[in-house]
Amino acid sequence: MFPEFMNELFEEVEGKKNKQDVSIFTLSSCMWCKKCKAYLKEKNVKYKYIDVDNITVDQKSKILEYLRENYKPDRIAYPFLVCDDKFVVGYDPNKYEELIKSEEK
Amino acid sequence: MDLKTKEGMKKYVEQVSKKNNWILNMDSNTFNDLIDGLVENFQKYGYQSCPCRLASGKRELDRDLICPCDYAPLDVKEHGACYCNLYMRENFYETIKKDYIVVPERRPIEKEKAVLAYFNEQNSR
Numbered sequence: 001m002f003p004e005f006m007n008e009l010f011e012e013v014e015g016k017k018n019k020q021d022v023s024i025f026t027l028s029s030c031m032w033c034k035k036c037k038a039y040l041k042e043k044n045v046k047y048k049y050i051d052v053d054n055i056t057v058d059q060k061s062k063i064l065e066y067l068r069e070n071y072k073p074d075r076i077a078y079p080f081l082v083c084d085d086k087f088v089v090g091y092d093p094n095k096y097e098e099l100i101k102s103e104e105k
Numbered sequence: 106m107d108l109k110t111k112e113g114m115k116k117y118v119e120q121v122s123k124k125n126n127w128i129l130n131m132d133s134n135t136f137n138d139l140i141d142g143l144v145e146n147f148q149k150y151g152y153q154s155c156p157c158r159l160a161s162g163k164r165e166l167d168r169d170l171i172c173p174c175d176y177a178p179l180d181v182k183e184h185g186a187c188y189c190n191l192y193m194r195e196n197f198y199e200t201i202k203k204d205y206i207v208v209p210e211r212r213p214i215e216k217e218k219a220v221l222a223y224f225n226e227q228n229s230r
Contacts, residue, residue, distance in 0.1 A: 027156070027158075029141070029143075029146055029156035030142065031135055031139050032207075053159060053160070057227045057228060058227075058228045060159075060224050061221070061224035061227070065221070068221075075210065075214055076159075077210050078157065090207065090210075
C-alpha cells in the first residue's frame with residue numbers, strides 16, 4: 001500500500017481488529033495524536049504509525065509529498081489517519097468510528 | 106525560567122495564561138503531555154514550538170507557532186481554547202461542558218506549504 005521507504009519507518013501496534021489497514025502519521029509531542037493512538041488501542045485496532053517529527057528531513061519531505069499527492073487533503077494536520085483508501089485529518093473519533101464500524105459488517 | 110525543564114515550562118505557561126486572562130487545561134494527563142511536548146520541542150528546536158503542529162526547525166518559518174502561537178488569542182476567544190487545548194477561556198468548563206474541544210486549524214495554508222518547500226529544498230541539497 002505504501003512505498004517501501006515508508007514501510008520501513010512504521011511502528012506496528014497489535015490489535016484484534018486487523019482486517020483493515022490502519023496507519024497514522026503523528027507527532028510524538030502532539031496531544032491529539034496521543035488521543036488517536038489511545039482511541040485505536042481502546043478499540044483494539046491493529047495499526048501502524050510514524051512519528052513525523054522524529055524522522056529525517058529527507059523522510060519528512062517524501063512522506064508529506066506522498067500524502068499530498070495520494071490523498072489530496074485540503075491540508076496536512078496531525079494525526080493523519082489512513083484506513084484502506086480513506087483518510088481523516090485531525091483527531092475525529094466520530095469519523096474513526098465510521099471507519100471501524102465498516103469492518104464489523 | 107529554564108524552558109528546557111518541565112518545571113520551567115509550567116511556570117512559563119502559567120505566566121502566559123495569567124497575562125491573557127486564560128486558564129490552563131485542567132486534565133492533568135493532557136496538561137502534562139502538552140508540557141512534555143513543549144519541553145521536547147524546546148530541546149529539539151531551541152524554541153517552544155506548538156506540540157500539535159509540525160515544526161520546520163527553521164525559526165523564521167516556525168515563528169507563528171511559538172507558544173503561545175499567533176492563533177491562540179482568536180482561537181480561545183472564538184472556540185474557547187487554543188489549537189492544542191493548553192490555554193482555555195476562563196469559563197471553558199462551565200460553557201463547553203467537555204474536557205476538550207477540537208479547534209480547526211487557523212494557520213494559513215501558505216505557511217504549511219512554505220514548510221514543505223523548505224523540507225524539499227533541504228532534501229534536494
